[in-house]
Amino acid sequence: MSPDLEVPRANVPRQPTTVPTTLPRPHRFEIVLPAEVLIVLAALFLTLAANVDFFRAALRGRTATDPATWGWLLALAVAVTAVHTLLMALVAPRRLVRPVAAVLIVVAAAGSYFVHSFGVVLDPAMLRNVLHTDLHETRELLNPTLAVHLLLYAVLPLGVLWFVRMPTCSWRQAIVRRVGLVGVSLLALVGSVMAVFQPLAAFTRNHHEVRYLITPASLVNSTGRALVGDARAAVTTRKTLGADARPGAGWAARERPLVVLLVVGETARAANWGLNGYARQTTPRLAATAGLLNFADVQACGTSTEVSLPCMFSAQGRRHYDEDAIRGSESVLHLLARAGVAVHWRDNQSGCKGVCDGLPGDTVAVLNPPGLCGGGGCQDEGLMVDLDRRLAGVAAGPRQAAHLWVLHQIGNHGPAYAKRYPTAYRRFEPTCDSDDLQRCTREQIVNAYDNALLYTDHLLATAIERLRAQADHVDVALVYVSDHGESLGESGLYLHGMPWALAPKVQTQVPMVMWLSDSLYKAQGLAADCLAARARQPARHDHLFHTLLGLLDVQTALYEPAMDLAADCRGAPP
Numbered sequence: 001m002s003p004d005l006e007v008p009r010a011n012v013p014r015q016p017t018t019v020p021t022t023l024p025r026p027h028r029f030e031i032v033l034p035a036e037v038l039i040v041l042a043a044l045f046l047t048l049a050a051n052v053d054f055f056r057a058a059l060r061g062r063t064a065t066d067p068a069t070w071g072w073l074l075a076l077a078v079a080v081t082a083v084h085t086l087l088m089a090l091v092a093p094r095r096l097v098r099p100v101a102a103v104l105i106v107v108a109a110a111g112s113y114f115v116h117s118f119g120v121v122l123d124p125a126m127l128r129n130v131l132h133t134d135l136h137e138t139r140e141l142l143n144p145t146l147a148v149h150l151l152l153y154a155v156l157p158l159g160v161l162w163f164v165r166m167p168t169c170s171w172r173q174a175i176v177r178r179v180g181l182v183g184v185s186l187l188a189l190v191g192s193v194m195a196v197f198q199p200l201a202a203f204t205r206n207h208h209e210v211r212y213l214i215t216p217a218s219l220v221n222s223t224g225r226a227l228v229g230d231a232r233a234a235v236t237t238r239k240t241l242g243a244d245a246r247p248g249a250g251w252a253a254r255e256r257p258l259v260v261l262l263v264v265g266e267t268a269r270a271a272n273w274g275l276n277g278y279a280r281q282t283t284p285r286l287a288a289t290a291g292l293l294n295f296a297d298v299q300a301c302g303t304s305t306e307v308s309l310p311c312m313f314s315a316q317g318r319r320h321y322d323e324d325a326i327r328g329s330e331s332v333l334h335l336l337a338r339a340g341v342a343v344h345w346r347d348n349q350s351g352c353k354g355v356c357d358g359l360p361g362d363t364v365a366v367l368n369p370p371g372l373c374g375g376g377g378c379q380d381e382g383l384m385v386d387l388d389r390r391l392a393g394v395a396a397g398p399r400q401a402a403h404l405w406v407l408h409q410i411g412n413h414g415p416a417y418a419k420r421y422p423t424a425y426r427r428f429e430p431t432c433d434s435d436d437l438q439r440c441t442r443e444q445i446v447n448a449y450d451n452a453l454l455y456t457d458h459l460l461a462t463a464i465e466r467l468r469a470q471a472d473h474v475d476v477a478l479v480y481v482s483d484h485g486e487s488l489g490e491s492g493l494y495l496h497g498m499p500w501a502l503a504p505k506v507q508t509q510v511p512m513v514m515w516l517s518d519s520l521y522k523a524q525g526l527a528a529d530c531l532a533a534r535a536r537q538p539a540r541h542d543h544l545f546h547t548l549l550g551l552l553d554v555q556t557a558l559y560e561p562a563m564d565l566a567a568d569c570r571g572a573p574p
């Protein structure tokens with residue numbers, strides 16, 4: 001060991017004979033700032049670094065030559081700075097100012113990246129998506145552009161923060177200073193808002209969502225609201241849905257068991273669906289499938305999995321949308337199970353968002369079918385590994401049995417569209433093979449997206465083939481509907497999750513197909529051409545609840561025939 005290291009530091013250099021009352025601090029570069037000054041500086045940094053998109057939205061339609069524009073900009077900048085000053089001043093005592101500022105800076109850097117790159121809105125629904133995203137999905141969002149952004153807007157400022165030292169003061173002084181800062185910030189906030197009250201009122205009324213661009217305040221607010229909502233849902237038991245549910249009159253007379261395969265798609269948009277007349281044939285196999293019903297005009301219930309999935313399995317739907325009521329209630333799956341339907345949920349994504357809680361289910365990742373799972377998750381064909389065996393099992397079982405098997409796809413989940421299909425489906429080229437959409441041309445992004453649709457086409461057509469092969473022994477039906485659409489660069493937007501009121505059609509219009517075996521048409525007295533005609537009319541996620549009740553022949557007072565896509569076509573002579 002080097003002898004130097006054994007010498008206590010305080011002894012070198014030799015102390016002067018008059019010993020100072022406090023020992024000198026270890027030598028390092030320091031920026032000495034009172035805690036309150038650091039708070040204001042951190043708030044100013046957040047205003048300038050993380051709110052570019054907020055100011056851009058606020059300045060839309062204004063001209064730089066108009067002096068009012070500058071007054072407007074200044075007032076907003078003061079207000080945003082005051083909000084973040086208050087946020088820190090109210091929660092962080094002196095010792096916690098640095099860690100709180102550090103967390104806000106990192107959160108703001110990440111938030112502003114996603115706002116800027118994808119045009120997302122950081123509302124509670126989006127934050128719920130983020131909080132419920134699994135590891136694979138998170139990994140796909142990490143890329144070099146994000147790393148550079150974080151280096152500039154998080155790592156560098158944190159480096160500066162590291163050198164800040166806040167001198168101590170008496171608790172009296174600390175309280176006086178803090179109360180002063182809060183008071184001045186409140187005055188600045190109120191003053192700046194009053195100064196531009198008229199235009200601000202009009203602006204927030206017309207652009208309700210812009211407040212979600214105030215970063216990181218909106219992120220903190222949205223995360224809090226999402227967590228509170230989740231916590232409330234976790235402690236309240238779900239309300240029973242359809243306690244009167246019972247098997248319909250047809251069950252006793254059933255000649256064969258019934259299997260309805262419900263494939264819940266992911267991020268597939270109607271605009272790129274070959275069957276809907278998209279310029280490219282992205283659904284060649286379904287197009288060649290006899291008896292396939294394509295619903296060309298279907299509106300989703302939301303623009304994200306977190307909203308759409310609970311909503312499409314709820315009695316409320318978009319017609320009577322009430323998030324708390326939906327999340328606080330059982331889903332149609334629980335209702336069907338209570339009536340005696342054997343419900344099973346198989347997931348190849350981040351879970352069923354509560355709609356299958358307590359019901360039998362499994363995940364493709366755990367099944368781990370050979371050759372289909374890897375570092376980036378599992379391919380959707382894993383959902384069907386044992387389909388033949390399951391169908392054979394049902395065929396050998398009681399003829400009154402009714403089964404609903406839900407397959408929850410990873411589908412077209414972005415931004416890594418190219419990871420969603422095996423290389424055999426890389427038909428539209430060149431593709432965007434990066435997780436970082438900014439490194440790709442729009443053409444490459446759309447090519448990868450369309451290839452993922454080709455793979456879903458293959459999945460659905462194969463499922464129908466296998467169902468058809470068992471149709472002599474089992475009455476079978478397939479229903480496919482995507483949860484929401486996707487933006488692929490239109491108006492600078494990518495991905496999905498826009499607030500409902502603002503969402504473009506590409507995020508809300510989804511593909512949907514249905515296929516029934518001939519024996520099921522006969523067993524339920526369904527007229528095929530009637531159903532084909534219904535498929536040409538508009539439909540919505542709201543129809544799913546009642547259509548499932550009809551197909552599975554379950555009776556409850558909640559059933560509305562007008563919302564069952566097949567109701568008007570029943571009653572044909574067998």
Ligand SMILES: [Zn+2]
Nearest residue numbers: 267304305483
């Ligand atoms: Zn989704």
